[in-house]
Amino acid sequence: MAESGKGSDHDGDGVSHRLPRLPERLAKVFSHPLRAQLLALLNERPGSPHDLMERMAERGETRSLNLIAYHVRVLQRYDAIQLVDTEAVRGATKHIYAANRKMLIDGDDWIRLPAEAQIGICANAIGEAVERAQAALEQGTMQKDDPVIVNLRLDLDDDGWEQIRERVAAAWDEVEKAQPGAIERTPDPARRFPVTVSLLAYKSPPAA
16 A cells, blocks of 8 residues: 555765665654654645744644754655645745655554554544544535545455455555646645545444
């Protein structure tokens, strides 16, 4: 479903080295509560360190721009976020980041995580999906422009379950390609609008 901690990173001197495997990267990312918070904000929508500072201030949390920029660099170093756009602002370049799908977990990396971590990650993902859907309903955006809402309960064997997993992963790969194209076609951020896509596939408990 996702790349499992593979890739490379670069130090300031340009030396390339392998990224730690995903469980170690997760530990680094979530070892500081502010990094987890910034990653959650960037998962909501892309932004620059200055944007993140303002969004935190709106929630009553004051953090310095230098502190936020430092933790954004750490998130980028461990491949939790990626640069998706730049804007010229008063003679400077504004760097805009988004959460990186490479932080998704699959296969052996998932199995190695403790059960408590697996439950916490799943609960956070589901909670986020529910919160976004509720906000869209309350603000009237979900009902617009022909939304796609599908819930299926299937009876499958192991091969059928593997087919579902592969197809959900393929769908995610295709959906993810939409944003770079949108930025290229519509460089003005004010003319773009947020869209949420939640993909869930899991084994259900037996029917009562």
